[in-house]
Amino acid sequence: MKFFIDTANLEQIKEMQELGIIDGVTTNPSLLAKEGAEPIEQLVKICQIVDGPVSAEVVGLTTDEMINEARDLAKLAPNIVVKIPMTKEGIKAVKLLEVEGIKTNVTLVFSQNQVLIAAKAGASYISPFIGRLMDNGQNEIDMLWESMEIIRAYDFKSEIIVASVRNARHVIESAKMGAHIATIPFSVLEKMFKHPNTEKGLEVFLKDWEKLQAQLKK
Secondary structure, three states, X not given: OEEEEEOOOHHHHHHHHHHOOOOXXXXXXXXXXXXXXXXXXXXXXXXXXXXXXXXEEOOOOOHHHHHHHHHHHHXXXXXXXXXXXXXXXXXXXXXXXXXXXXXXXXEEEOOHHHHHHHHHOOOOEEEEEHHHXXXXXXXXXXXXXXXXXXXXXXXXXXXXXXXXXXXXXXXXXXXXXXXXXXXXXXXXXXXXXXXXXXXXXHHHHHHHHXXXXXXXXX
């Protein structure tokens, strides 16, 4: 399973990249706005940190607007993937952009029907927002299971990016069903490293080692 980090923060990206566990990055207008930097410059800097796919989202609503933005974004770096919203206008843009060789990531996906449509349009990636489904009281895991079954049944080229991840359990459930990618917030990645027994075990080992060293000195 590939791990993407869902952030536009350079320090967070650098930290996880140095650990060697990050395969790509996803951003969106909200994440870029949070950093307060010029968006295009920030995207270029991110692409300089990671070699894997970096998703950058269009803000236009018509097919023509999306295509023009996508072409400009694709020029920033060879690893740019253009995020396109799951709308009729967006799907038309996806079809045309993929023919041009510009990779797309269909975003704001909330149903199996939307997954199927995006896959048929030839999207490189599809991003179901499972956390937001959970927030609305819907069964996000069943939706993801069925989405993966659809992708496998017809051997679509699209890869599923599990998005809007709320906790480590979402990552584990995604891995169990063979989801291609999970894009994970920095805070969730941090928690995935930790377990109280690891810390306790390390403390015991160090105390025993110190005790041994003290005995040897005697």
